[in-house]
Amino acid sequence: MPIDKSINYSEITPEIKELGQLCIDNSSIDPALYTKYQVNRGLRDLNGNGVLTGLTEVSDIVATKMVDGQKVPCDGKLYYRGIDVEDIVKGFVTEQRFGFEEVTYLLLFGKLPTVDELDMFTKQLERYRSLPTNFVRDIIMKAPTADMMNTLSRCVLTLYGYDKAANDLSIDNVLRQCMQMIALFPMMSVYSYQAYRHYVLGKSLYIHNPKPGLSTAELILYTLRSNRRYTKLEASVLDMALVLHAEHGGGNNSTFTMHVVTSSGTDTYSAVSASLGSLKGPKHGGANIKVVQMFDDMKKHVKDWTDEAAIEKYLRDLLHKEAFDKAGLIYGMGHAVYSISDPRARVLNIFIQRLAAEKHRDKEYALYAAVERLAPLVIADERKMYKGVSANVDFYSGLVYSMLDLPLELYTPIFAISRVAGWSAHRIEELINAGKIIRPAYKNVLPHDDYVPLKDRK
Numbered sequence: 001m002p003i004d005k006s007i008n009y010s011e012i013t014p015e016i017k018e019l020g021q022l023c024i025d026n027s028s029i030d031p032a033l034y035t036k037y038q039v040n041r042g043l044r045d046l047n048g049n050g051v052l053t054g055l056t057e058v059s060d061i062v063a064t065k066m067v068d069g070q071k072v073p074c075d076g077k078l079y080y081r082g083i084d085v086e087d088i089v090k091g092f093v094t095e096q097r098f099g100f101e102e103v104t105y106l107l108l109f110g111k112l113p114t115v116d117e118l119d120m121f122t123k124q125l126e127r128y129r130s131l132p133t134n135f136v137r138d139i140i141m142k143a144p145t146a147d148m149m150n151t152l153s154r155c156v157l158t159l160y161g162y163d164k165a166a167n168d169l170s171i172d173n174v175l176r177q178c179m180q181m182i183a184l185f186p187m188m189s190v191y192s193y194q195a196y197r198h199y200v201l202g203k204s205l206y207i208h209n210p211k212p213g214l215s216t217a218e219l220i221l222y223t224l225r226s227n228r229r230y231t232k233l234e235a236s237v238l239d240m241a242l243v244l245h246a247e248h249g250g251g252n253n254s255t256f257t258m259h260v261v262t263s264s265g266t267d268t269y270s271a272v273s274a275s276l277g278s279l280k281g282p283k284h285g286g287a288n289i290k291v292v293q294m295f296d297d298m299k300k301h302v303k304d305w306t307d308e309a310a311i312e313k314y315l316r317d318l319l320h321k322e323a324f325d326k327a328g329l330i331y332g333m334g335h336a337v338y339s340i341s342d343p344r345a346r347v348l349n350i351f352i353q354r355l356a357a358e359k360h361r362d363k364e365y366a367l368y369a370a371v372e373r374l375a376p377l378v379i380a381d382e383r384k385m386y387k388g389v390s391a392n393v394d395f396y397s398g399l400v401y402s403m404l405d406l407p408l409e410l411y412t413p414i415f416a417i418s419r420v421a422g423w424s425a426h427r428i429e430e431l432i433n434a435g436k437i438i439r440p441a442y443k444n445v446l447p448h449d450d451y452v453p454l455k456d457r458k
Contacts, residue, residue: 033445043251043440048336053438054259056250057081058107058425063337073388075346076338080247081110089243089347098215098235100242100418101125104182107247107425108175122215128183129210129219132162136191136207144195148413149280151192153273156181160269167267169431177268178424185420186216189413190223196409216417217242224406233358234404237351238414241400244344244393245415247422249337254278254285258423262430263438275423276416285415288398289408290325291332295368295399297324305367308374315371315378332395333375339388348396352403359403368399 012020034041043051062077078085080103088106092099101122105113113121139158145151159181160166165173191207198205208223217239221230250259257278261271279285301323302310317323318330335342356365372391379389401411 029445037443037445039443050251053256053440054250056426056429057110058422058429059247059249061249061337063339073339075341076343078248078343081106083112085244086343086347089240098217098239100216100239100246103243103246104421107421108178108428125179125183126210126212128180129187131184131187140188140191141195141199144192144199146196146200146409148189148192148196148409149276149416152185152188152413152416153276155188155192156269156273156276159184160267163269166269169265171428171431174268174428174431178427181268181272182420182424185417186220187223189410189417190220192413193224193407193410197407215239220414220417221404224410231358233355237355237400238404240348240351241397241414242418244348245397245418247419247425250426252284253281254419255422255426258426259430260438262427263434263436268427271427272420272423279416279419280412285412285419287331287394288401288415289411291394292398292402292408292411294318294324294331305363308370311367311370312374312378315375316382319378319382330375330379332391332398333379334389335392338390338392341390342392344393345391345396348393348400352396352400355400355403361403365399368396
């Protein structure tokens with residue numbers, strides 16, 4: 001059947017508008033019913049605590065401690081397989097090496113690797129960095145899009161067709177699939193951007209083959225930049241961001257998606273694609289883009305970046321829905337679990353200062369630091385209730401990526417390059433401890449009605 005080129009497939013016709021209103025009219029649920037039936041919306045109780053839906057040994061998030069029999073907020077802590085992330089970071093930074101591969105090994109196998117084990121693991125990842133023949137040409141180049149996450153998802157689903165054991169759920173096979181995707185995510189993400197940059201933006205096309213011996217962070221910078229050059233500090237800071245984003249408990253949206261989809265018995269490629277769809281959302285992995293865009297808007301309205309009164313006024317305008325996107329939010333501030341501090345933001349902040357100095361962007365960093373200090377005070381005053389609000393990892397990660405000259409289109413894929421390590425650990429954990437398919441309950445609140453024959457409907 002020939003394609004009708006006169007059809008605009010993106011057009012919202014009057015008929016669609018009318019049907020859309022019908023959806024709203026007949027699918028809007030009275031908010032009071034959620035309280036009446038004690039529904040934990042978002043799988044959270046009235047105090048914002050996550051409803052316990054599973055067990056994990058992959059990671060732990062600590063945001064409170066017991067004092068005199070009372071649970072009180074404390075500086076946040078993040079543990080990978082029981083080990084404090086800040087101690088892990090101190091370890092590889094002191095030894096002046098990269099940490100993402102070590103952290104990936106720890107998450108997957110539940111133990112810190114020896115020198116020989118880490119060497120074997122990194123060589124195995126390097127071996128898996130080759131995409132199938134003509135994959136870049138046939139899959140990535142022929143359908144470029146501005147949305148790298150959708151392209152990445154398409155690449156993952158296409159890899160299914162190249163895998164002769166795609167549906168084999170044995171742990172050895174799933175581990176092999178996961179390690180291959182951990183190895184391939186950097187190339188698929190960067191090549192997808194290069195295709196978009198060339199075919200959509202009309203810029204030069206660069207497709208650099210992976211260089212042996214590079215860490216994941218180095219590989220990203222090497223394949224992305226036309227001259228393939230980067231400094232040791234740039235690679236170290238990007239490596240740090242990958243380490244801090246690699247895992248964050250089983251309850252975050254994309255990881256919970258991994259558990260839910262894995263519990264159905266589906267293949268690894270479908271499960272990872274589902275998690276990518278979740279991570280893409282601006283309430284999850286896309287949040288750091290919002291932070292950068294918010295600061296870009298702030299710089300237009302606050303001429304003197306050292307004027308704290310002007311900064312405070314802009315922050316109040318944000319909360320009053322009078323600035324930026326009129327959403328009433330200060331992006332990058334606050335977290336569903338952490339209140340006093342996000343350990344990932346604390347660690348990243350230390351290295352950002354050094355990067356800002358190298359990039360001669362100290363004034364911009366000072367603006368971020370001022371907002372980090374002033375925003376909790378403004379939120380406390382405006383909202384009239386204060387349980388603790390602090391900068392989260394998204395607050396600074398966008399600034400890091402900007403200083404590394406990473407394109408905005410790659411911000412969320414960089415998150416995915418890191419988080420696929422955690423997803424993989426949780427998929428394997430779900431399969432090893434396989435039980436029932438995850439199926440929470442939804443209560444129907446619409447009265448039952450009689451069927452009316454078509455000729456009698458009005």
